[in-house]
Amino acid sequence: xxxxxxxxxxxxxxxxALVLVRIIRGPSILDRAVATxxxxxxxxxxxxxxxxxxxxxxxxxxxxxxxxxxxVGSVSIARFATRKGDQ
Amino acid sequence: MSLDAVLDTVAAGCLVAGAMxxxxxxxxxxxxxxxxxxxHAAAKPQVLGLLLVxxxxxxxxxxxxxxxxxxxIGLFQLASAPVAAHMVGRTAYPHxxxxxxxxxxxxxAPDWERINANRGVPSxxxxxxxxxx
Amino acid sequence: MTQPGPARPNPxxxxxxxxRNRIMAxxxxxxxxxxxxxxxxxxxxxxxxxxxTVLLAVFPLPPVTFAGRFxxxxxxxxxxxxxxxxxxxxxxxxxxxxxxxxxxxGAIIAVPLRVNTDLNLTLVGEALSLVPGSxxxxxxxxxxxxxxxxxGVRTIEEVERFRRGVYELEARIVNAIGSPDEVRRLxxxxxxxxxxxxxxxxxxx
Numbered sequence: 001x002x003x004x005x006x007x008x009x010x011x012x013x014x015x016x017a018l019v020l021v022r023i024i025r026g027p028s029i030l031d032r033a034v035a036t037x038x039x040x041x042x043x044x045x046x047x048x049x050x051x052x053x054x055x056x057x058x059x060x061x062x063x064x065x066x067x068x069x070x071x072v073g074s075v076s077i078a079r080f081a082t083r084k085g086d087q
Numbered sequence: 088m089s090l091d092a093v094l095d096t097v098a099a100g101c102l103v104a105g106a107m108x109x110x111x112x113x114x115x116x117x118x119x120x121x122x123x124x125x126x127h128a129a130a131k132p133q134v135l136g137l138l139l140v141x142x143x144x145x146x147x148x149x150x151x152x153x154x155x156x157x158x159x160i161g162l163f164q165l166a167s168a169p170v171a172a173h174m175v176g177r178t179a180y181p182h183x184x185x186x187x188x189x190x191x192x193x194x195x196a197p198d199w200e201r202i203n204a205n206r207g208v209p210s211x212x213x214x215x216x217x218x219x220x
Numbered sequence: 221m222t223q224p225g226p227a228r229p230n231p232x233x234x235x236x237x238x239x240r241n242r243i244m245a246x247x248x249x250x251x252x253x254x255x256x257x258x259x260x261x262x263x264x265x266x267x268x269x270x271x272x273t274v275l276l277a278v279f280p281l282p283p284v285t286f287a288g289r290f291x292x293x294x295x296x297x298x299x300x301x302x303x304x305x306x307x308x309x310x311x312x313x314x315x316x317x318x319x320x321x322x323x324x325x326g327a328i329i330a331v332p333l334r335v336n337t338d339l340n341l342t343l344v345g346e347a348l349s350l351v352p353g354s355x356x357x358x359x360x361x362x363x364x365x366x367x368x369x370x371x372g373v374r375t376i377e378e379v380e381r382f383r384r385g386v387y388e389l390e391a392r393i394v395n396a397i398g399s400p401d402e403v404r405r406l407x408x409x410x411x412x413x414x415x416x417x418x419x420x421x422x423x424x425x
Binding site for chain 2: 307327329351356358371
Binding site: 001004007008011012014015016017018019021022028030031033034035037038041042044045048049051052053055057060061063064067068070071074075077078079081 | 095098099102103105106107109110112113114116117122125126128129132133136137140141143144146147148150152153156157159160163164167168170171172174175177178179
């Protein structure tokens with residue numbers, strides 16, 4: 001299991017770094033919103049991985065909150081961008 | 088090989104596959120040319136990746152209370168991810184930062200004005216029959 | 221209700237429909253509450269029903285017309301096929317991302333669904349959006365049309381194949397939960413190629 005944990009950690013770390021580059025570079029605010037959503041998905045995967053590795057369910061309620069948080073964040077950014085748009 | 092070992096192996100496979108989907112999404116976010124394409128990339132770890140990781144987690148924990156929580160996380164994510172993607176995509180469409188040369192056809196453009204004009208109108212008559220109460 | 225042609229998209233709800241909708245919403249919310257607590261006990265169920273009642277009183281749900289009935293076998297077929305699509309599409313998009321020296325192309329296509337109800341529009345849209353590679357940009361309730369952005373298509377033939385795929389997905393969903401009348405409407409031939417410009421007169425606004 002330790003091999004699996006290390007593999008997953010490395011994969012997720014690289015993925016997180018790539019997503020961060022997109023958040024920094026992203027030309028529009030919507031690009032950043034999408035990238036932040038993906039970053040959140042990676043964080044969820046990392047926390048679930050930790051729970052699976054240590055067989056410890058303490059962190060699972062955090063995942064419930066995160067799953068809802070990403071939705072609320074994306075939707076509010078999209079609404080905000082609409083208001084500012086040239087319609 | 089005992090049942091525990093088999094379950095652990097399957098769980099490990101699910102976890103690694105989920106992590107690889109996350110990595111592919113990270114690469115896709117960097118390489119895809121415009122926002123709509125990046126939205127497709129985002130859907131990958133949010134749906135299949137997350138389901139795989141949650142399945143791996145459930146196979147490791149093997150405990151009723153924890154599995155209900157994991158099911159709930161999956162349900163929330165599956166219900167909310169399309170809505171968020173739709174909101175972002177709809178906001179992005181009329182803006183000019185979509186590379187139109189990458190599109191083979193655009194069948195939304197002719198209808199865009201009509202749909203948005205309809206949206207300004209109050210609810211259609213079919214809804215009005217709901218009435219008070 | 222049974223007349224052919226463009227039926228009214230969302231017929232008014234009867235009192236019985238509304239009560240059934242409320243009971244279904246209540247059951248779903250209570251289930252979520254019990255799952256959240258993790259254990260099935262009377263205290264959890266009763267407090268869940270209370271919370272659901274308050275929620276539905278404060279935030280009433282929009283009316284949903286559910287005229288059909290649930291068929292387990294087609295529903296299972298839909299679920300299996302959905303999972304298969306999910307895996308195939310995820311691998312496809314991952315390959316598009318990793319493939320060297322390749323810029324993917326996309327298309328925005330309009331698919332006028334054959335069964336124009338809010339429920340069908342929502343379910344087809346959700347199922348399409350969940351599968352990576354297709355994304356709902358806009359949904360037009362008046363004509364029951366979904367505007368889908370699809371990735372990884374290169375030719376107009378592939379666009380048409382994707383459009384056929386959407387219609388097959390719609391057929392699977394309607395077969396699982398639609399009313400007999402809606403299932404009959406599935407045999408209508410669907411338009412290949414882009415839909416004709418909508419005639420303003422025919423749109424029920």
